Amino acid sequence: MARVGVVLFNLGGPDSLQAVRPFLYNLFSDPAILRLPAVLRPVLAAFIAYRRAKVARGIYAQIGGRSPILELTQQQAEALQRRLAARQDGPVKVVIAMRYWHPMSDVAARELAAFKPDQIVLVPLYPQFSTTTTASSLEAWAVAAANAGISAPTRAICCYPDADGLIEALAAGVTAGLREVPHGQAVRVLFSAHGLPKRVIAEGDPYQAQVEATAAATAARLAREDLDWSICYQSRVGPLEWIGPSVDAELARAGHDRVAVVVAPIAFVSEHSETLVELDIEARAEAARLGVPIFVRIRTVSTAPAFIEGLAVMVERVVADREGGVVSPGAAWRCGKGQCGCRQH
Incomplete structure (x- = not known):
């Protein structure tokens, strides 16, 4: 086993x-x-x-003096482990590797080395691939795994912007959010994602295209012919020009059009400062200032059963695959310009 x-x-x-x-x-x-x-x-x-x-x-x-992301990621890891353990023949161990705060890849690698796995699957909790997130995490893991003496065959999932589980969970959240808007009130869904400098995209990073794929797939899953939706980006820092439109720009447009907004984070899979402060506090206040009649923010997919099931299915497909490399299992997605190294589409 x-x-x-x-x-x-x-x-x-x-x-x-x-x-x-x-x-x-x-x-x-x-x-x-x-x-x-x-x-x-x-x-x-x-x-x-x-x-x-x-x-x-x-x-x-404003959110208790700390980020909740570790506890929320632990909940996702526990849910995924339960799901995989119920269907795998042998032992399964799910560990967490944070990129910029503890527990980082070195701790995760030592923990996994002690488990002595026969094979390893690397799963980014970033649905859309970027050199600034997934690629950076994979590089950090490679160093940590080597230092921990890990030699087990390792495969990495590069991205899953239009995977069924993710899209089902997002669509369910948006549907619930739309129900909070009174009947007859015009409404627009704002699919929000963390922004990136334009020059990163110009260098071939597929992130923006994958965000667009996630938004389009979610809108299609909602199956509403009259759905009004757009994509916006948040968390801009520094002097560089970033991809847009920004959340504030879309809120200003919604205020001008007198439409309610349902904001759906599609690049974050757990709550943290970008959702709990930037959206729930700052964007909500800006929406009120701009005359947006109703502001609704849906929760991240977190431990939604469809999302966890989707992750588990991807892991199982990779475990069954006997070839190495970086994979994008089960999705009809091409990552473009070779940035992610994806070999299977």
């Missing part, structure tokens, strides 16, 4: 207000985030972390 190890990758978040500055330093030390020569990056990362720490601590103070 094969022993299967599964690694769930997520961003991570500070577990206290004191952890905010070192968390930011870890984030901006990543060459995928701050694209500078290695000799300059630590200095600028330290400066940015110092400059942004006060504002960031204010953000986390």
Whole structure:
């Protein structure tokens, strides 16, 4: 009976207000985030972390002084482990590898090495591939796995922007959100995702196209001919030009059109500061200021049964696959320009 190890990758978040500055330093030390020569990056990362720490601590103070992302990812890991254990012949162990705060890949690799898996599946909790998220996490894992002496065959899921489980869970959330809008009130669904600098996309990163695929697939699953929807991006920082439109721009348009909005996060699969503060507090207040008649924000897919089932199905397909490499199982998606290394579509 094969022993299967599964690694769930997520961003991570500070577990206290004191952890905010070192968390930011870890984030901006990543060459995928701050694209500078290695000799300059630590200095600028330290400066940015110092400059942004006060504002960031204010953000986390609004949600209890810490990010909930670890506990929520643990819930997802437990749900996925239960689902896989019920259908796998051999032992299964699901571990968590956060990118910028604990537990990071080195801890996860040691934990998995002790389990002695026969094969490993790497699962990013980023449905849409980006060099700034999935690729960075996979690179960190490769180093950690080597240091931990892991030699088991390892396969990585690169992306699943239009996977059935994700889309079913998102569509269910949007449907519930639409029910909160009174009958007869015009409404627009805003599919929100974390933004990226335009230059990252211009270099071939498929993230924006995959966000568009997720939004289009969710809208199609809703099967409403009159559905009014658009995509918007949030969390812009720094002087670079970012992809758009922004959340604020779409709220301004909704206010002008006097339509209610149902905001659906489609790139975040668990709650954290971008949803709990940027959307629930800041965007809600901006919507009221701009005259948006009703503001509804649906929850992230989190441990929705359809989403967990979808992850489990992808893992099972990869376990059954005897070839190595990075895979995108079961989805009719082409990642474009070779950025993700995906070999199966």
